[in-house]
Amino acid sequence: MKWITIFIGLLGWFSTMALAACPSWSPEQAQQEMAKLNEKLSEWDNAYYQQGNSVVSDATYDGLSSQFNEWQRCFKPADKLQQPWLPTQGKALHPIAHTGVKKLPDRAAVAQWMKGKTDLWVQPKVDGVAVTLVYQKGRLIKLLSRGDGEKGQDWTAKAKMIPAIPQTVSGLLADSVLQGEIFWKRESHVQKTMGSSNARSKAAGAMMRQSDPSLLNELGVFIWAWPDGPNKMNQKLEILSQGGFPLTKAWSLPVNSVEEIVAQRETWFTTPLPFVTDGIVVREAAEPAGKYWLPGKATWVIAWKFPPAQQIAEVKAIQFTTGRTGKVAVVLNLSPLQIDDKQVKRVNIGSVKRWQVLDIAPGDQVMVSLAGQGIPHVEEVVWRVSQRDKPQPPVEKMIxxxxxxxxxxxxxxxxxxxxxxxxxxxxxxxxxxxxxxxxxxxxxxxxxxxxxxxxxxxxxxxxxxxxxxxxxxxxxxxxxxxRQQPFRQWLMAFGFPLPAVVLATLPDSQWSHLVARDELSWQKLPGIGSGRAKKLVEFVNHPQIAALAAFLAQQGIRGFVDQ
CATH class of the missing domain: 1.10.150 (DNA polymerase; domain 1)
Structure with missing residues (x-):
């Protein structure tokens, strides 16, 4: 499905899921779970490639594809890793191969790669559909999907209906091969807060569908490579801009240090852009001749991806925690994952009832994001294992x-x-x-x-x-x-069922005063209705509460000793 970004790096892409502990499954269960997921991935592939419909989000598909390969490493290490299903009509040969981009994990790796290199430029890593555009004698004669990097699908007919793609060019562009990204146009898209918005799927879907050509009006094109073009980057950018590809010049900046790269990466991650991005690309202006370009062999360009807004994690275990008021919360223990700058191992999903509605069992895969103040949050269950071995929650009627x-x-x-x-x-x-x-x-x-x-x-x-x-x-x-704390603080220690704003103005300074109140007396306080008043009378007269109050009186605690 999402072969646009998976294919080149699939074999090595396990940054968040990799090296996770293998499930403790029997060979029979492993076979069952893998067959079930493989069937679903194939179903999604068919919908995506044959109909242009993305049934699930990019993040879900990418994560589950990676998970399938991880299971395969665990249980069938001799087998080849699953490759994304490519459309059968993708047989058009690229005049110059797509190399793909090696992804580096952090600042230190980027700094190491930069050593000895000069004339470096940084660009946003636009998240869309990688393509080749071929111009001859000033006319666009081919538009090819990247496919496997050597062969792709012929989308030339669609190119004529995409306003963002120039149909004619002149000068040095008249006979050129360009590589770039067809993307879904956005307005003021902030990657850090908005995530991918499934823009990659929307762009690919528009290219695959046979109906609704109006969607092609929503597409833009960002050229990120002109093999065998001018040697000087400034010249290359200017020609592209004048030839109808202005975004490349607008979003390509020279950099001289890793500090500049770090700063620009943060800027593009946190400020509005006209497209969805999933990182930055750093490239040398000098490139080898196009005839030497091979899939997976580029040394002159690297990518440094943004931290994902959400990730898939496996549920390792389910625990129940009881708070002071007796409410039972369900906590998922997860395979560790990194979201932004936070490592997540546990996530509270709320009540037992919500857990039952979500239907989560150990072994399931859940989509996790960071909510307000960096609190982990389960967005959805993206995959359920066949064997539903759920723990029994506490008997809530006792709590x-x-x-x-x-x-x-x-x-x-x-x-x-x-x-x-x-x-x-x-x-x-x-x-x-x-x-x-x-x-x-x-x-x-x-x-x-x-x-x-x-x-x-x-x-x-x-x-x-x-x-x-x-x-x-x-x-x-x-x-x-x-012992010296005020009476009201001790009432709060009891868990006294009175709103804090009312408790702050409570005229009573003795426990005996509270015991003497009836429901009508409680209702004279602001915001106290009949239901709350009844609970307050029951609370102060509860045998265990009364016993604790007597204990505090014996200890001489202020407000509990009769005066």
Whole structure:
């Protein structure tokens, strides 16, 4: 399907999926899963090449193609890697082969490649359909898809309907071979925030379809190579611009250092462009004669791709986490992947219900992106394995906003989550006590309820294995200081079901005042309706809440001691 960018680099392109651990499948299951995915890839190929329809996004197809080859490396290493299906009519020979572009992973690799090279230029790596344009005696006589780099599909008839492609040229262009990218035109496209927008598929689809020629009006052309053209880059760019290919001059800049390349890459990644890009290309002005060009053999040009906005990852395991209010969240453990500057290994997909709707099992492939503030987010499930071995979620009817105030083995997670909430800066501000700290304290001290730490002695802390004297002193100091927190902070520590804005203006300063309130009394507070009032009455009279309040009174905590 997306042979435009996959074909040349397919054998070596495993930057995010490569070297992942092989699935722990039996030979029979591996055969089943591979056959199923291969069938789907072939189905997508057929729709794409025969009908010009892209059934799935570029990112989905590219990622699953790569995943198939990874499985093949695991289970059938002697077989040739799967190649993208090429259209049978792609038999037209390129007068000069498409070399493809080697992709370098980072700044250091680019700097290494630059050593000893001069007269370097940087261009955006336009994401579209690679083509050859052949002009003879000033007229366009051929337009060929790149295909396998040596042979492609003849699109000459379509070329006459694409306004962006000059049908006649003059001067040095009159007898020339040009290589470039047919792309889907965009307005103010910002790659970092908008991603690929499936522009590559749209461009290819417009070229493949036999109907709706109006789509060809949406195409542009960017010439990135003129083999056997003028030696001077400035001359080459000027002739192209005057001949009807102005984008090449507008988007080709000389560079002298890797710092300039880094800066330009960031600029093109974050500012509006008239096309979709997936990186930058750095090239030498001096090129060998066209007769020496071979697929995969270019040494005078490299690409440095942008970090992808989204990637496919395999679900390795599924975990359930319980928060302090009893809500169960589902967390996917993923094969590690890099998105932008963030390594992603886990992603929270929300509630058990949403997980069930998404129907995710270990072994499935999910599309992951970064949402606001760099938080990993599952966009969709792009592939499901045949064997659906899902873990059982916790029994939610046992887990409620009032459960796990007292420790029980089955609710360890919610109990620890409550302690983490209590110690947070906005509640009792017990500094330096993390979730892991509470886990260690509970394992050693066997605290009965969420306020048991108040009575822990310094001697008891010193008996905990691996806890230093300084750490013991710090915890003791923090626990002692927490006793002095205001009444309202202790109410928040309970998880008191009153909105923060209302709690801040609550006139009551004693627990006994709260117990004395009935539903009508609660409803006199702003924003408190009958439903909330009923919950508040139930909360303060709940046996475990009452017991904890009595405990705090025994410890002399302000607001709980009757005055």
């Amino acid at each position: 409620t906003p009032l459960s796990c105030l007292y420790f029980e083995p089955w609710c360890r997670e919610q109990f620890i989550a409550r302690l983490a909430w209590i110690s947070s800066p906005a509640i009792l501000n017990i500094n330096g006590v993390s979730v892991r700290s509470w886990q260690q304290l509970q394992q050693s001290l066997h605290m009965e309820h969420i306020f048991s730490w108040i009575t822990v002695t310094q001697e008891a802390l010193s008996q905990i294995s691996g806890m230093s004297t300084a750490r013991v002193a710090h915890l003791w100091q923090q626990f002692t200081q927490a």
